[in-house]
Amino acid sequence: MLEVQNIKYSYNKDYQALKGVSLKVEKGEMVALLGKNGAGKSTLFLHLNGIYEPDEGQVFIDGEELKYDKKSLLKFRQKVGIVFQNPDDQIFAPTVEEDVAFGPLNLKLPMEEVQKRV
Ligand SMILES: Nc1ncnc2c1ncn2[C@@H]1O[C@H](COP(=O)(O)OP(=O)(O)O)[C@@H](O)[C@H]1O
Ligand SMILES: [Mg+2]
Secondary structure: OEEEEEEEEEEEEOOEEEEEEEEEOOOOOOOOOOOOOOOOOOHHHHHOOOOOOOOOEEEOOOEEOOOOHHHHHHOOOOOOOOOOOOHHHHHHOOOOOHHHHHHHHOOOOHHHHHHHOO
């Protein structure tokens, strides 16, 4: 379950990109979020695993409020993954194997487990 409650976010003081967005996605639900260019879709998504921290409001993952310290982020990011829009931001290793291994290696899993997951 993924929930955001009244989140507000400004990139700078003159412009608020998110003006109080609330959303709830239940387990097993598939949701398409539609909106014109610049509506704030990417800004909202980047809040769903703590890449951005809202100025106001909360994000909940499986009912637990998202916290922004390093340890909490590591935990929540194993539940919520984000695939970036621009492939150059997403895929950077020379082979698929190395690219897929990047996440598990960063979790400091043993090599055997990394290979199993890849
Ligand atoms: N890094 C940024 N710095 C300043 N403004 C930004 C930045 N990213 C997005 N914006 C602005 O925030 C608004 C929402 O953008 P965005 O979330 O990318 O919209 P969408 O993904 O729906 O096209 C737009 O007005 C955009 O210009
Ligand atoms: Mg976008």
